[in-house]
Amino acid sequence: MTPFKLSDQLIEEIELLIESKNDTALQNMFGEFHYADVAEIIHELNLEEATYIIKLLESDKTSDVLAELDEDVREQILENMSAKEIAEELGELDTDDAADIIAELSRERAQEVIAQIEDEEHAKDIVELLRYDENSAGGLMAKELVKVNENWNVLKCVKEMRIQAEHVTRVHSIYVVDDDEKLKGRLSLKDLLTTSTKTQISEVYIPKVDYVKVTDKAEEVAKLMQKYDLEAVPVVDELGRLAGRITIDDIVDVIKEEADKDYQLAAGITQEVEADDSIIELTRARLPWLVLGLIGGLGSVFILEGFEEIMVNPSYRGLFFYTPLIAAMAGNVGVQSSAIIVQGLANDVVKGSLLNRLVKEVSLTLINGSVLACLIVIFGFLMDNPINFSLTIAISMMTVIVVAALIGTFIPIILHKKGIDPAIATGPFITTSNDIFGIFLFFYIAKLILGF
Incomplete structure (x- = not known):
């Protein structure tokens, strides 16, 4: 076609x-x-x-x-x-x-x-x-499905299935219930076709079946279906009775909506909006994070004022020219770390000891920081900067990178444990916080080493 x-x-x-x-x-x-x-x-x-x-x-x-x-x-x-x-x-x-x-x-x-x-x-x-x-799973499910009673024989089962199938667009599974409509298992089409018509369904159905409850969150349903490659999953009510089924097309929509939402949060947009929404709606979604960025920027101003003695010392005045570099590196490293953690949390692969994750993240950032620090020293040599000046910038940047990585790693985990969407931590929140910490650490470490 x-x-x-x-x-x-x-x-x-x-x-x-x-x-x-x-x-x-x-x-x-x-x-x-x-x-x-x-x-x-x-x-x-x-x-x-x-x-x-x-x-x-x-x-x-x-x-x-x-x-x-x-x-x-x-x-x-x-x-x-x-x-x-x-x-x-x-x-x-x-x-x-x-x-x-x-x-x-x-x-x-x-x-x-x-x-x-x-x-x-x-x-x-x-x-x-x-x-x-x-x-919720109840809000996602459809009532159209094919179900059979465990007490039927194969012949009656086939007759009932023909009636039910008229109202079902696509038959993914045949579910087995008892007289109280409680989910017991699923029926293999192969077993149905190769079994005597007089055989009871209770003798051939498969008791093991993945299911979700009507109150389960849509994201949990998506994880289950993704993990076990399910095309459809049955939904049971509070009493274990078969209530409906959720198909893969509904879950794809959930995943897409969640991805759109996380992308907007990462960009500093607090609610779901589209390009053709009204100016008021777009402003309401964007302004809060812009205000946060403004507050963060003002915080950086106060930090710089606290080290204004550098400006009157010709030997160290050049440190100010490296401020954008330090802030950018802090923001970049923080966003990289948080993005990986948020993705891992979304896919349910962030597991294990926090101490092990701490060691791993510190080791990674020390390697990256060492390479970047060497490049800074080489740059300082080419620019004829004093060696202590270049080393100060290199050490400060390594420290800032480690701190930014730790913030980017643990803020999403903490937010997730508190029930807050960790995608917030990949946007202006993490960038602004790392900018402030980065600038403060840069000048504080420089003051300790150079002694101004």
């Missing part, structure tokens, strides 16, 4: 067809597109055109398109649709996607839409999912 490629020519053609209300041509054209490609096209149309396309095409396609759209675009389109039209779209979606869209509506609007859903069981499942936190 040739990959879809959006072009200005295609958009212009679609806009002309909409303007002339050539519905047949539009239906034929969009009939060849994947729903993800249709969503990409919708993003390039204005609101009126996008709504026209959504209402024109069949719900079995546009429902997936709506689920694929950015929240802001989807919200605008839904405002132009009646409760009945929205209900028809949701009736074609899996319960998890339908619940996500319902959750974006106002309470009154959501009630109107739910009341218009013809399939009462589908509506009931959606309402049940809405009671869970969106960042």
Whole structure:
């Protein structure tokens, strides 16, 4: 299949067809597109055109398109649709996607839409999912799955599976439950096909099955599925009853959202924003960390004022020219260390003794610091600087690098233990703190060695 490629020519053609209300041509054209490609096209149309396309095409396609759209675009389109039209779209979606869209509506609007859903069981499942936190396993799961009772024989099992499979887009696993709906295990399709039709399911099912609870955090679900390469994982309620399943596509979305959030935190943005958000929203997200940077910069000013005697001594005045270098090295090393730790915490690979990590980090920074210090001494020799001057800068920089690495390593770990997102420690927080410590240590060590 040739990959879809959006072009200005295609958009212009679609806009002309909409303007002339050539519905047949539009239906034929969009009939060849994947729903993800249709969503990409919708993003390039204005609101009126996008709504026209959504209402024109069949719900079995546009429902997936709506689920694929950015929240802001989807919200605008839904405002132009009646409760009945929205209900028809949701009736074609899996319960998890339908619940996500319902959750974006106002309470009154959501009630109107739910009341218009013809399939009462589908509506009931959606309402049940809405009671869970969106960042929990319950908020991620879908109710559509295939389950069999351990007391059935293979023949009855196959008959029931055929009925259930009509409502499931993709069958990843067959789950086994008891009479109380408690999860007992999973059923191998191979065992099902190669076993006598009179055999009890309790004799052939696999009791070992990975599962999560409805209250588990989305990040924990992602780690489990990543660790064991699961395409789907069952979800049980507080009593161990099978409540739903989470599929890999939902987890990919969780991982992407978490990565976007961490990237913005690392850049000093305190809440999730996008490039097309309002000026107020963007300001609210960026300003707090900029204020922190300003305070840190003012702190550096006071530190420099405390060593102003250097400025009146011609022999040591040159130290001020190395201040940006020291601050930059402190910031760079701190961000490198914190970035590695934050990544390790996210992937759950930061384990073991803190003392061992301390020894490892100090050893690493001493090697890096020694190489950089040698380069500083060589630079000082080429610039005809006094040897004690060059050694002072080299020793100060080594000390600053070690301290910055330790701050960059342990601040994320401490934040993680306190339940705070450690990604904060890869942004202005770590840079500002290392700048202040770096400048202070630089001049304090220089004062001790040179004796000014």
